[in-house]
Amino acid sequence: MHTSNKVLLALSLLLAAASGSLAAPALAGDAAVGRAKAQTLCQNCHGENGVAVLPGAANLSGQQKEYVRSQLRAYRSGSRRNDQMSIIAKTLTDADIENLSEWYSAIKVTVEMPK
């Protein structure tokens, strides 16, 4: 972990303690680490920028962080099943899931309503 990350982590723990929420501190993912993981494990189907390249895979760029996290946990636990995702999610740690959620939610998307 970079020193600056350690400082940030210490600061956020202090803030969490100060606000009385240390029991359930918000996990902070690292988007750069998530990006590296996504490049090796996810982009063949979900695209380098989170726009799916495999028919049937979902677009992940700009997705809500909470949603990406909850779905990855669901595939991992077996409460949501898919031949491909169930296998992949089993290899993910909690930290991987935080980092991947951070990365995909950090990709900016713009939407255009149909005329």
Ligand code: HEC
């Ligand atoms: C072999 C292709 C493949 C790979 C590799 C893959 N996925 Fe998927 N992913 C899919 C498919 C297909 C779906 C749709 C599954 C379904 O219908 O439940 C999906 C669905 C998802 C969803 C749910 C999206 C939604 O809108 O509900 C998430 C989140 C996700 N993938 C994340 C990842 C992450 C993170 C990785 C890398 C760790 C990854 N996937 C790797 C094929 C893949």
